[in-house]
Amino acid sequence: MAFGTWVSTAYIALTFAVFWIAPARFRVWILIVASYGFYAWAFPPHALVLLALTVVTWWVGSRMTRSSQPHRWLTGGIVFTVFVLAAFKYADMLVGTFDAVAKRAGWPLLPLPHIVAPLGISFITFGLIHYLVEIYRGTPALSPRDFTLYPAFFPTVTAGPIKRYPQFAKDMGAMGGRIVWSDVSYGMSRILVGLVKKLVIADTLANLTGPLNHPRQAAPFMLLVAVYAYTFQIYFDFAGYSDIAIGIARLFGFSILENFNWPYIRRNLAEFWSNWHISLTRFITEYVFIPLGGSRCGRLKTARNTLVAMAVSGLWHGAAWHFVAWGLWHGVGLVVVRWWRELLGAMRRRAPWFNRIARSRAGHGFGYAVGMIVTFNYVALGWVLFATSLRSALVVYERLYEYASQALSLFGGVLG
Secondary structure, eight states: OOTHHHHHHHHHHHHHHHHHHHHHHGGHHHHHHHHHHHHTOTTTTHHHHHHHHHHHHHHHHHHHOOSOOOHHHHHHHHHHHHHHHHHHHHHHHHHHHHHHHHHHOOOOOOOOOOOOOOOOOOHHHHHHHHHHHHHHTTOOOOOOOHHHHHOTTTTTTTTOOOOOOHHHHHHHHHTSSOOHHHHHHHHHHHHHHHHHHIIIIHHHHHHHGGGGGGGGHHHHHHHHHHHHHHHHHHHHHHHHHHHHHHHHHHTOOOOOOOOOOOOOSSSSSSHEEEHHHHHHHHIIIIIIIITTTTTOOEEEEEHHHHHHHHHHHHHOOSHHHHHHHHHHHHHHHHHHHHHHHHHHHHHHHHHHHHHHHHHHHHHHHHHHHHHHHHHHHHHHHHHHHHHHHHHHHHHHHHHHHHHHHHHHHHHHHOOO
């Protein structure tokens, strides 16, 4: 059930009415039933997968709180959750990669499993991992009934944002109160803004992105238009969905983490990722980058940690190698940004004149403008790897390079 359809609108309106009319003691059950109904709409058996993940995760969390070696239960729970994610989402990719190598080596091929991944399995598993880590850190656990709602909460179950367990538990505790009309007003406004972003702007821009799928047949200029159209289309699509999810959650009194904050006007890639898909950035930082050593282990190891974290981010978005390449594109960019900052810091310390220029209003404004233009175009070119296969992406880059070379030659001829 996709947000923005008449069916989903009626479903949300009915759930909202029943939720606030019913006595407070029934509200959790109403949201549980509504969430599982929403999730099972596309493929009912996947609701059983969600329920099984919920039961196992809650059981591991409860054992963790009573064990003398909670780290073992934490490790086991995370391994189980990641295994389920890998089995459903990445089995086809791994078998397909093996078969590609086996075909060249003359080995026997494995049959593709063709497993259909449950909707939102990436968001669900990351949320469950976050829950286990929070329980390990001492955050109080929810009751079995209340925890059943946490991974299944229908505003965020299929496409996020990734919920923060402490805030969700806090909102659960306040569920017995009266309706707050300011929350309803805010929620409705966010839903309307999200619908405009997703259904009006993003869907309109999608009509211009077709050349990315057939780069050899498209004119170079239309390829360039497609790249920038896709850049804004994916932002308005993702940000619009997040707005809708945040707005629907607020109708029921839940506060969900903001997910996008004008990422395309940032002056470098680090600032971009601090404002793009914020819930995912925080998760990857806390549970991948920092456990690897973060930025506390030397320049080269920090670069390694960054590349691994961003490769995981890319793989999380989709089960294909072009998503990994997209993550590495951003990983390389983040490494360069870190080294560039170190170079600028050294120049400021050793060259007083450079420090005065950099700190002046004109210098700061010029640096911000240049940084924003470079960052935006780097991100835009990276979206080519996200939007299409590696082979098609290379064709797009090749044709854009030829187009840019011709434009520069023409410009040079005019000046000459």
